[in-house]
Amino acid sequence: xxxxxxxxxxxxxxxxxxxxxxxxxxxxxxxxxxxxxxxxxxxxxxxxxxxxxxxxxxxxxxxxxxxxxxxxxxxxxxxxxxxxxxxxxxxxxxxxxxxxxxxxxxxxxxxxxxxxxxxxxxxxxxxxxxxxxxxxxxxxxxxxxxxxxxxxxxxxxxxxxxxxxxxxxxxxxxxxxxxxxxxxxxxxxxxxxxxxxxxxxxxxxxxx
Amino acid sequence: xxxxxxxxxxxxxxxxxxxxxxxxxxxxxxxxxxxxxxxxxxxxxxxxxxxxxxxxxxxxxxxxxxxxxxxxxxxxxxxxxxxxxxxxxxxxxxxxxxxxxxxxxxxxxxxxxxxxxxxxxxxxxxxxxxxxxxxxxxxxxxxxxxxxxxxxxxxxxxxxxxxxxxxxxxxxxxxxxxxxxxxxxxxxxxxxxxxxxxxxxxxxxxxx
DNA sequence: TAGATTGTTAATCGATTAACAATC
DNA sequence: TAGATTGTTAATCGATTAACAATC
Numbered sequence: 001x002x003x004x005x006x007x008x009x010x011x012x013x014x015x016x017x018x019x020x021x022x023x024x025x026x027x028x029x030x031x032x033x034x035x036x037x038x039x040x041x042x043x044x045x046x047x048x049x050x051x052x053x054x055x056x057x058x059x060x061x062x063x064x065x066x067x068x069x070x071x072x073x074x075x076x077x078x079x080x081x082x083x084x085x086x087x088x089x090x091x092x093x094x095x096x097x098x099x100x101x102x103x104x105x106x107x108x109x110x111x112x113x114x115x116x117x118x119x120x121x122x123x124x125x126x127x128x129x130x131x132x133x134x135x136x137x138x139x140x141x142x143x144x145x146x147x148x149x150x151x152x153x154x155x156x157x158x159x160x161x162x163x164x165x166x167x168x169x170x171x172x173x174x175x176x177x178x179x180x181x182x183x184x185x186x187x188x189x190x191x192x193x194x195x196x197x198x199x200x201x202x203x204x205x206x207x208x
Numbered sequence: 209x210x211x212x213x214x215x216x217x218x219x220x221x222x223x224x225x226x227x228x229x230x231x232x233x234x235x236x237x238x239x240x241x242x243x244x245x246x247x248x249x250x251x252x253x254x255x256x257x258x259x260x261x262x263x264x265x266x267x268x269x270x271x272x273x274x275x276x277x278x279x280x281x282x283x284x285x286x287x288x289x290x291x292x293x294x295x296x297x298x299x300x301x302x303x304x305x306x307x308x309x310x311x312x313x314x315x316x317x318x319x320x321x322x323x324x325x326x327x328x329x330x331x332x333x334x335x336x337x338x339x340x341x342x343x344x345x346x347x348x349x350x351x352x353x354x355x356x357x358x359x360x361x362x363x364x365x366x367x368x369x370x371x372x373x374x375x376x377x378x379x380x381x382x383x384x385x386x387x388x389x390x391x392x393x394x395x396x397x398x399x400x401x402x403x404x405x406x407x408x409x410x411x412x413x414x415x416x
Numbered sequence: 417t418a419g420a421t422t423g424t425t426a427a428t429c430g431a432t433t434a435a436c437a438a439t440c
Numbered sequence: 441t442a443g444a445t446t447g448t449t450a451a452t453c454g455a456t457t458a459a460c461a462a463t464c
Contacts, residue, residue: 006415007454007455009455009456010455011408011411011412012408014407014411015403015404015407015408015411016388016404018407019386019387019388019401019403019404020388023387023388033420033421033422034421034422035421040388041388043456044456044457044458045421045457046424046456046457046458046459047455047456047457049421049422049423049424050423050424050455050456050457052423053422053423053424057422057423059421059422059423060421060422060463060464061420061421061422061423061462061463061464062419062420062421062422062463062464063420063421063422063464064420064421064422065422077411077414077415078407078410078411078414079410079411079413079414079415080407080410082410082414084410084413093304093305093306093308093309094305094306094309096301096305097301097302097304097305097306098301098302098305098402100301101301101302101402107403108410109406109410147413148409148413171413172409172412172413174405174406174409178227179227179231180224180227180228180231180248180249188409188412188413188416190405190408190409192400192402192405193227194306194309194400195223195227195315196223196224196227197382197398197400198317198382199222199223199226199286199288200219200220200223200398201356201380201382201396201398202286202287202288202290202292202316202317203219203222203223203285203286203287204219204380204396205287205292205355205356205379205380205396206285206286206287206290207214207285207287208396215430215431217431217432218431241444241445241446242445242446243445251432252432252433252434253433253445254432254433254434254435254448255431255432255433257445257446257447257448258431258432258433258447258448260447261446261447261448265446265447267445267446267447268439268440268445268446269438269439269440269444269445269446269447270439270440270443270444270445270446271440271444271445271446272444272445272446273446
């Protein structure tokens, strides 16, 4: 689909660029050079130019990048233009917070269903989103045409839930459970592990 | 303090190794080879051996690594042995979830105070942790000898709060606010941005 | 034209990995 | 001794960055 392989670090940085230029737009700025953008984000300006040219030529020599159009271009690259329906498995503290969190279920991602196996929680509504029995996963995913799953279950249940999701043809998973899970390579998996982040912080606090 | 510079990717991986061998210990496994550990985590075995030898010689040729002692060694490297007192600024959905989240405030990190500027929230207790007026930040940090701050305030307030924290001699910050904040270089900062993770997932879903 | 800044090449830097002597 | 696996070197791979022609 693409001519040249995009380096993983480039992909990791793109959303950061996107966030930064959105903020600049809000500040009323119209145009930005790679130099200025790099300064704000803390990366080399050549890096930014190179990252962007993997996807096209978005700047004007002597001028810089027009913010309005760069936003549109990066939106297209990231696929932000396409709406995506999302579910949450595990309506504990974190899951509930993410359900309530305005801004998590915003932009293109919409949480449309929640799941738990606790009978106390099943049937509840949180922010107008129904909590379903985990056993209905397959039915509801098909019914509501859901592509993405957020996993906020305890570590011990994570792999089982992920297996279930994979079986239901979910395309992407954002895993918050503090454990390594595996998926077939056609499924996109991203891990967000708060404990691991604390350990990394701990390392830096200890060794400096 | 260290002879050789430790590569950043090595530091990022160490907590992953730690998590994995903790789990193996729980499974009753006594010894592991770099080959087996690499297979579980999904990295090359030479990578693991190299990462570990930045810090010492922990294995035995022909045998592998003894899990019990490797855990102790990595704990020491990560500084997990040292208890650290932590606060949360911003008692919204996410902040409250983290306060309640058993396991976040476990191991060496203990949440000992929470802060907000909303009079409705100030004075409350969540999981036996008091919510203080943000203006008391300096006093309480000194009083309770707090080193680490978790920031869960809205994006627009993040930089101001971070500046306040820096002024109070906080040593490390875990920032959940979806915005780029800057700190002096002697302060350790880690960003966890859920929105950015969703954007990265979006990229992979769109381009594949 | 002069100044600014991109897109791109090529050099540099750094991280990963294959290979193997050391050794359990 | 034979087999396994580490620690470490050196080769490979890939990412970052300096430099500059193109061009606004």
